[in-house]
Amino acid sequence: MAVTKKRRAKQKRSQKKVGSALQALTTAAMVLPGMLSPVQASDEEVTIQYGHYEETKRDIYGVHIPNDPVTGFPAPDKIKIPNIMKPITVDSLHAQAKTRFLDRFKFTANYTEDTWSGASPIATAPVGFFANHLIEEADQVTGASPYLASLSQMNFDEQLNPLMIDGFDPFSGFTYANGEQLVHTLAMASPETRKQGDFNLTYEWNNATASVGGGISIENDYESRFVNWGGTLDLNSKLTTLSFNQSYTNSTTSALLDHDAIPYLNRFAYEDQIVGTSPKVRVSVHSTLFGEREDWSTGFGITQVLGKNSLIEISANYTRSKGFMENPYKAVYVFYVNPANVVAPGVLGGGVIAYLEERPDERNQWTINTRFVQHIEPLNAALNINYRFFDDDWGINAHTLEADWVQPLGRGWTITPTIRYYSQDRADFYHPYLVTKKRKTNNKAEDYANIPEQYFSSDHRLSGYGALSGGLVLSKQFSKGVSLEMGFEYYTHEGALKLGGDGEDDYADFRSYSANAALKVDLSTVGRSIAYSDHVHNHMDHGAPAPAGVMSAHMLGNAGEWMIGYKYMYGRQAGDMLQGNNKVSDSVILASDSNCGGSQCYVATDDMTMHMHMFNIMYAPTDWLNLMLMPTFVDMSMNMRSLDGAPSPGAASGAATNNYAEVVHANHEHMTGGLGDTNISALFKLYDNNTHHLHLGLGVSAPTGDVKIELRRTHKVDLGMIHYGMQLGSGTWDFTPSLTYTGQVNKWSWGAQASGIKRLERQNEVGYRLGDKFQSTAWGSYKLLNWLSMSVRGVYTSQGSLHGEYNKDHRPIGPMDSPESYGGEYYDLGFGINAMVPSGDLAGNSLSVEWLQPMEDDVNGFQLERDGALSVNWGYAF
Amino acid sequence: MIAKLQILIFAVLLSGCSVAPWERGNLAKPQMALDSHPTQTEFRGHAYGSREAATGSSVGAGGGCGCY
Numbered sequence A: 001m002a003v004t005k006k007r008r009a010k011q012k013r014s015q016k017k018v019g020s021a022l023q024a025l026t027t028a029a030m031v032l033p034g035m036l037s038p039v040q041a042s043d044e045e046v047t048i049q050y051g052h053y054e055e056t057k058r059d060i061y062g063v064h065i066p067n068d069p070v071t072g073f074p075a076p077d078k079i080k081i082p083n084i085m086k087p088i089t090v091d092s093l094h095a096q097a098k099t100r101f102l103d104r105f106k107f108t109a110n111y112t113e114d115t116w117s118g119a120s121p122i123a124t125a126p127v128g129f130f131a132n133h134l135i136e137e138a139d140q141v142t143g144a145s146p147y148l149a150s151l152s153q154m155n156f157d158e159q160l161n162p163l164m165i166d167g168f169d170p171f172s173g174f175t176y177a178n179g180e181q182l183v184h185t186l187a188m189a190s191p192e193t194r195k196q197g198d199f200n201l202t203y204e205w206n207n208a209t210a211s212v213g214g215g216i217s218i219e220n221d222y223e224s225r226f227v228n229w230g231g232t233l234d235l236n237s238k239l240t241t242l243s244f245n246q247s248y249t250n251s252t253t254s255a256l257l258d259h260d261a262i263p264y265l266n267r268f269a270y271e272d273q274i275v276g277t278s279p280k281v282r283v284s285v286h287s288t289l290f291g292e293r294e295d296w297s298t299g300f301g302i303t304q305v306l307g308k309n310s311l312i313e314i315s316a317n318y319t320r321s322k323g324f325m326e327n328p329y330k331a332v333y334v335f336y337v338n339p340a341n342v343v344a345p346g347v348l349g350g351g352v353i354a355y356l357e358e359r360p361d362e363r364n365q366w367t368i369n370t371r372f373v374q375h376i377e378p379l380n381a382a383l384n385i386n387y388r389f390f391d392d393d394w395g396i397n398a399h400t401l402e403a404d405w406v407q408p409l410g411r412g413w414t415i416t417p418t419i420r421y422y423s424q425d426r427a428d429f430y431h432p433y434l435v436t437k438k439r440k441t442n443n444k445a446e447d448y449a450n451i452p453e454q455y456f457s458s459d460h461r462l463s464g465y466g467a468l469s470g471g472l473v474l475s476k477q478f479s480k481g482v483s484l485e486m487g488f489e490y491y492t493h494e495g496a497l498k499l500g501g502d503g504e505d506d507y508a509d510f511r512s513y514s515a516n517a518a519l520k521v522d523l524s525t526v527g528r529s530i531a532y533s534d535h536v537h538n539h540m541d542h543g544a545p546a547p548a549g550v551m552s553a554h555m556l557g558n559a560g561e562w563m564i565g566y567k568y569m570y571g572r573q574a575g576d577m578l579q580g581n582n583k584v585s586d587s588v589i590l591a592s593d594s595n596c597g598g599s600q601c602y603v604a605t606d607d608m609t610m611h612m613h614m615f616n617i618m619y620a621p622t623d624w625l626n627l628m629l630m631p632t633f634v635d636m637s638m639n640m641r642s643l644d645g646a647p648s649p650g651a652a653s654g655a656a657t658n659n660y661a662e663v664v665h666a667n668h669e670h671m672t673g674g675l676g677d678t679n680i681s682a683l684f685k686l687y688d689n690n691t692h693h694l695h696l697g698l699g700v701s702a703p704t705g706d707v708k709i710e711l712r713r714t715h716k717v718d719l720g721m722i723h724y725g726m727q728l729g730s731g732t733w734d735f736t737p738s739l740t741y742t743g744q745v746n747k748w749s750w751g752a753q754a755s756g757i758k759r760l761e762r763q764n765e766v767g768y769r770l771g772d773k774f775q776s777t778a779w780g781s782y783k784l785l786n787w788l789s790m791s792v793r794g795v796y797t798s799q800g801s802l803h804g805e806y807n808k809d810h811r812p813i814g815p816m817d818s819p820e821s822y823g824g825e826y827y828d829l830g831f832g833i834n835a836m837v838p839s840g841d842l843a844g845n846s847l848s849v850e851w852l853q854p855m856e857d858d859v860n861g862f863q864l865e866r867d868g869a870l871s872v873n874w875g876y877a878f
Numbered sequence B: 001m002i003a004k005l006q007i008l009i010f011a012v013l014l015s016g017c018s019v020a021p022w023e024r025g026n027l028a029k030p031q032m033a034l035d036s037h038p039t040q041t042e043f044r045g046h047a048y049g050s051r052e053a054a055t056g057s058s059v060g061a062g063g064g065c066g067c068y
Helices: A002-031 A268-273 A444-449 A523-531 A535-541 A586-590 A652-658 A660-665 B002-015 B038-049
Strands: A045-055 A060-064 A077-081 A089-101 A105-126 A132-137 A140-146 A154-156 A163-169 A173-178 A182-204 A208-219 A222-235 A240-256 A288-307 A310-323 A331-344 A347-356 A362-376 A381-392 A397-410 A413-424 A434-436 A465-477 A482-494 A510-522 A562-580 A603-622 A625-630 A632-642 A670-675 A678-688 A692-702 A738-745 A748-759 A773-783 A788-799 A824-836 A845-877
Touching: A045 A523, A045 B038, A060 A132, A060 A140, A060 A163, A060 A182, A077 A140, A089 A670, A089 B038, A105 A331, A105 A632, A105 A670, A132 A182, A140 A182, A154 A163, A154 A331, A173 A331, A268 A288, A268 A347, A268 A444, A482 B038, A510 A523, A510 B038, A562 A586, A603 A845, A773 A824, A788 A845
Parallel strands: A331 A434
Antiparallel strands: A045 A089, A045 A510, A060 A077, A089 A105, A105 A182, A132 A140, A154 A347, A163 A173, A182 A208, A182 A670, A208 A222, A222 A240, A240 A288, A288 A310, A310 A362, A331 A347, A362 A381, A381 A397, A397 A413, A413 A465, A465 A482, A482 A510, A562 A603, A562 A845, A603 A625, A603 A632, A625 A678, A632 A670, A678 A692, A692 A738, A738 A748, A748 A773, A773 A788, A788 A824, A824 A845
């Protein structure tokens, strides 16, 4: 008996041994192909990420000179100015799709979109210069607006140290003190959007890979195209991997110079690079700075497994850049001190010229990167340490040290605290400002020749400073290959944090934070789960998918099913100006101020474009109920033109009353973008007999889109809120019901839907609400092939005009600023193609495209005719 | 001296360790990836790249001007 027990125990032990060895082998086998590439990354994956970045407001200082209430004499006082400008914020969207084909090819496509706005420094000066002109109300400073030319002269002592006014003597006038405190001149930017598309194609051998990639990044003032190629080679039973990569980038700057700053900005060095264009709007102050730049980059790397618990990577990179590397929006003040201009004993007066910055046309950069990853056995965690040394011939040495602790917590959760330290020396040509003892002659060439440096920049990115940041990444792997990742980081930029001291003064310090969330769906895992369930066939039994432009048209039929979807919608208006359904002439619009929100009309919309990205997660808790979450990301752009016969907006000097600034600002494209409203809804199945299907949708739209977007302050005038139609959301909670009927027999499918939007609040936080909306549509489609169908659809839409008006500063200049000129009745005809993959690796995918052709517009007020709308819909059920 | 050191390092890298396939279980774990959160790296890298002078290896992958 005892013997048997012993034998059994032995048997069990050996079984256990075999089991664990098998397990190890299996894990190892999983590792073998491309062991050193990110192991968890799937070959078939879709990622959608939204991120927000925001900086803190910069500190700005000024000298306030109110009159003393008792003596009546000026009483100067250095103060911190309330900074009224919104800081830099960036909203970004990133979508990525990866797929594998023909066994050994891997393809990755990326789309990125950033919209940014806010105030950033354009130049730096001593506080005595009044670079930020104080805005005062009843002797109280309420803010400041940027000045490139000061109202008073700047004073220095004989050693060229800056001075500031610090007192008043009734007999000798102002008295002076050390004024070394530096201050940024901040300028506001209206929202702008950048879009980037890029791809990578990799071919894999057993022990090597070769890849090629490229892409394009487009923004209004900068366009960049790039290609890259590289390869990896595994040696030594895949314990060593060598890598090589090269890239070439070609970038063009076409920066529209701030028309506010142009009169005060010396562009002498760039005269042949600046072109004034004739804009559509009559007031012509366009001035565009052009520049070209090229970058070549080469890198080598080696990755080595050091043992069963650690690995190391060492890589080196050399980048050579040539051409226009200036930041076209940064200026440097040059103070020309005239020794003969003695303001007071020991006080010299100086004139100033602000120059566009000038950097060398060449830059050679070297980077060495080392990374060490160690498995921490008792905690099953990994420590990832990265050190990078950077050196260039602009005089910048930089060190980056980063450490991540990746801690799996079980049940699919992973938490990763991160810490990063960065320090850089200043560039040789970084100067907050320049000063010379040559007097200002007002002869452009002579003044330019007297600048004490060949190259100069006061861009704080080239100053000496350190940055410390800490963050957290939290990820959760759900079943069925869906995972969610959230990241947060807080970042501190400080001159005092520079390695070895001697960093920039604290006036340039700022902090920022960033937060993002990413949803990843591993299609290969999902595909496997599909293969084992029979509900897919159910899907395929349904007729063709509804046309791409129809919302909430599809219901999941089985409890436990999921669907993710992405819908892209593009809409453009670019036809004639309409009143009702008739073309209208400019003179009719000009006839009454009431056509333009109660002010004189100057402009009309010339074209308007909207892009909307909608993400859709749908879940069926039971077979009669679907829950749906739909966040959106939207960006819009609008160009305006002068109305024929519109009066001139008057001279700049008069400012606010004559609409000069508003009209001039209509010169260039207005853009907005960011997170739109988020819809949460439930679909209820009312009837289904396999031929006829009826479902009810009840949803709410949460006001997550911004409705407080303003145009930037310009020409000493706040331009107030941007046009109503350019805000990103409704600003109100909205009720979104729908009733959908679909039917199919053999190759024919048809459907109809009635849907509406009812605003649940009287007005949003800025004083208005959008009109309610009703839409009805009906379609028919025919299956040409097993996987392909075509559809035709009719749509009727009715939307009320805008109710209320902005309760904040708003300066109407055209019909788009009038609440009456929103909404109307619209008739459209839609043509669509739908493809659905019934079997194979990509089973469960569907792709639909639809073009909506406007048939008739009957608009409220005066509106631009519609050109059409495109919808693209991708869905994946699992 | 430096040349000798280089040879030594290289020798250590290439031959100093041998990890049999069945000993690579830990190395295969997701947390041991060189970059365990590429999505985060890219997002943060874009912010660093538009605020810091040492752009380095991000060249060749776009990113735009960051001129603000």
